Amino acid sequence: MDKRFFNIFNLTEDQAIALLKKPLAELEDQSERYVAASHLINFPTSRAINALIETIQDPNPELYHRIARRKAVESLGRLKAKEALPIIQACLADEDAYTVENAVWAIGEIGTEERSILAEIANLLDKPGQNYRLIIQTLAKFNYQPALAKIQSLTDSEDEPTASTAIATVARLTGDYSKIGRVVEFLQHSSVNARRACIQDLIDAKYYPALKDIAKCPVSIVFRLRGIRLLAEKGIAEGEINFTQVEPSLDQVIRDRPQDLEMVHEYDQKPSLEFLIRELYHTDFGRCYLASQTLLEEYPQEAPEALMETYQAEAYNDYGAHYHVIKLFGWLQYQPAKEIIIEALHNNQPQFQKSRAAAAIAIAHLGATETIPLLKNALTTSIFDLKYACLLALEQLGDYSSCQVATEDADLLIKTKANQIASINN
Template sequence: MDKRFFNLFNLTEDQAIALLDTPQDQISEDDSRYIAASHLINFNTEQSINALIRAVQQTDAAMENRIVRRKSVETLGRLQAAQALPVIHGCLGDADCYTVENAVWAIGEIGTQDPAILEDIAQLLDKPGQTYRVIIHTLAKLDYQPALDRIRRFTDSADLPTSSAAITTVCRFTHDDSQMDRVVAMLQHTNVLARRLSIQDLIDARYYDAIPDIAHCPVSLVFRLRGIRLLAEVGIASNAIAFATIHPYLEQTLRDHPKDLSLVHSYDQPPDLPFLIQELYETDFGRCYLATQTILDHYADSAPAALFASYAAEATNDYGAHFHVMKLFGWLKHAPAYDLLVEALHNKQPQFQKSRAAAAIALAEIADPRAIPELKTCLDTKIWDLKYAALLALEQFGDTSGYEKVTHEDDWLIQEKANSKLKS
C-alpha cells in the first residue's frame, strides 16, 4: 500500500486516539475526530485498532459522528484489522448507506470466508438504496459464488459502473467473457468516473485483450499505467501474454501525448487560449488532454508565455495542472522551460510525483544535452515510472548506458525493458 499521502497530520498516535475518544459535543473548533480516524492509518497497533472500534461503536446519530464512524470503518479496512470484523459485520445493517458501503469495502480489504458475513453482504443486493458496485466488487473479490444469479441481474443496470462490475464478476465466476466488450466500450464513456472504474473491472477480469484500449483511454496516466501494469504482471507470470506485447502500450502511456488517446470530448470550434489554459485544471483529464491537443494545434506560438503565467499564478500549487504544463512545454519543444523542467524532475513532494516522469519526457523533447546528467540521477530512484521515463528520455538522447546498470533489485518492468533492449 502506498502511504506517501497518509501522514499529513501533525498528531502522535496517543493524541489521535485521545481526540477520537473525545465525545463529539466536546470537540473544539480546531480539532477533528475525522482527522484522528484518518491519521490512525499510520499506526497498525492494538491500541489504535481498539480506538477505531470504539469510534464505530459510538452510534450517536449526529452527522459529525456518522462521518467519523464511516472513516473509522474505512481505516480499519485499510489496516486489515481482522479483530474488527464482528463490529464491521454489524454495520451491514446500519441505517446510514455510506456506513454500509464502507463496511462492505472494509470486509473485502480484511478478507473472510465466513458464509454468514458473505451472505449478509449478498443480501444487500436486494436492499434499495445501496452502492451495488461496491457490494458486487467485494463479493467477487471474496469469491462468493452463491451470489452469482443475484449479481447477474445487475448486468443491465442503468448505472453503468454497476453493470460493468456485474458483467466482470459474471465473467470471473463463469469464465465467459462474451460480454466484456461492453466493459471495454465504457473506456470511451463521457463520464470520467465510468472510464476509471471500467479500467478496474478489466483488471479484475484479467482481460488482457483490453490493454490497447486502456492505453487509449482519456484518463490520467496513473489509471492507465496501473491497469496495464497489473494486467501485465498477472499475464506475463501465467504466460498468457509477453512483455513484447504490452511494452508499446506501456511506453505510449508513459509518453502520454494526447494524439495517442481516443478523446471523448470535442469543441465545435477552437476556444481561445485563456479558456484552454484553464481547462488544464479540470479533474476530468479527458478535458485536459483535449485542451492540450488544441493548444498544440492552434496556439503553439503564443502558448508558452501563457503557460509560464499560469504556472506562476496557479499551477505551482495544483498538481494536476502542473503535470499538464510540464508535458506541454515538452511537446511545444520550448527550450526556455529547461530550468522549470529540471526543478520538476527533482521535486520530491508526494503530490507532484507524476510530474517528475512528465518532466523527464519533456526534457527529452526539448533536447537540451544539459539534461543528460540530470536524467541519470533519476536512475537511482525506486519510483519505477520515473526510472522508466528517465531511461526512455536518455535513449531519445542516444544514451542507452542506463540499461546496463539495471539489476535484479529493480522493478520487474524495468528489468523486462532492460532485457529486451540489451537483446535487441
C-alpha cells in the same frame, strides 16, 4: 499500499485515542474525532483497534460522530483487524449507507470464510441506496458464486460503473467473457467516472486484450498506468502474455501524447487560446488532453508564452495543470522553460509525482543532453513512471549505456526495458 498521505497529522497513538474518547462538545474542532480515527491506521496495536471498535459501538447520532464511525470502520479494514469482524458485520445493517459501504469494503480487506457474512453482503444488492459497485467487487473478491444471479441482474444498470463491474464479475465467476466487450466500450464513455471505473474492472477480470484500449483511454495517466502495470504483472506471472505484448502500451502511456488517445470530447469550432489554457485545469483529463492537442495543432507559435504565463500565475501550484504544462513545454520544444522542467524533475511533493515523469520526457524533446546525469540519477528512485520515463528519455537522447543502472531493477518491467535499451550499444 501507498501510505505517503497516512501520517500527516503528527499525532501520537495516545493523542489519537484520547481524541476519540473526548466528548464532541469538548473538541476544539468537531472533525478531530475523524482525524483521530484516520490516524490510528499508523498504529497496528490492540489499543488502537479497541479504541476504533469502541468508536463504532458508540451510538451517538451526531453528524461528526457518524463521520468518525465510518472512518473507524475503514481504519479497521486497513489494519486488517480480524477481531473486529463481528462489530464490522453488525454495521452491514446500519441505517447510514456510508457506514454500510465502509463495512463491506473493510470485510473485503480483512477477509472471511464465513458464508453467512457473504450472504448478508449479497443481500445488500436488493437494498436501495447502496454502493452496488463496491458490493459486487467484494463478492467477486471472495468468488461468491451464490450471488451470481443478483449480480447478473445489474449488468444493465443505468449506472455505468455498476453495470461495468457486474459484467466483469459475471465473466470472472462463470469464465464466459463474451460480454466483456461492453466493459471495454466504457473506456470511451463521456463520463470520466465510467472511464476510470471500467479500467479497474478490466484489471479484476484479468482481460489482457484490453491493454491497448486502456492505453488510449482519455483519463489521467495514473489510472491508465496502474491498469497496464497490474495487468502486465498478472499476465506475465501467469504466462498469459509477455513483455513484448505489453511494451507498446506501456511506452504509449508514459509518453502520454494526446494524439495517441481516442478523445471522447470535441469542439464544434476553433476555441480561443485563453479557453484552451483554462481547460488544462479541468478535473476531467479528457478535456485537458483535447485542449493540449488543440494547442499543439492550432497555436504552436502563441502557446509557449501563454503556457509560461499560466505556469507562473497558477499552474506551478496546481498539480493537474502543472503536469500538462510541463509536457507541452517539451512538445513545443520551448527552451526558455528548461529550468522549470528540470525543477519539475526533482519535485518531491507527492501530488506532483506524475510531473516528474512528464519532465523526463520533456527534457528529451528539448534535446537537453547536459541533463543525462540527472536522468541517470533518477533511475535509482522507487517511482515506476519516473524510472520508465527516464529510460525512454535516455534512449531518445541516444545514451543507451546509462540505462545499465536499471538492468537489475526489482521491477520486472523496468528491468526488462532497461536491458533492452542497454543492449542497443552491444
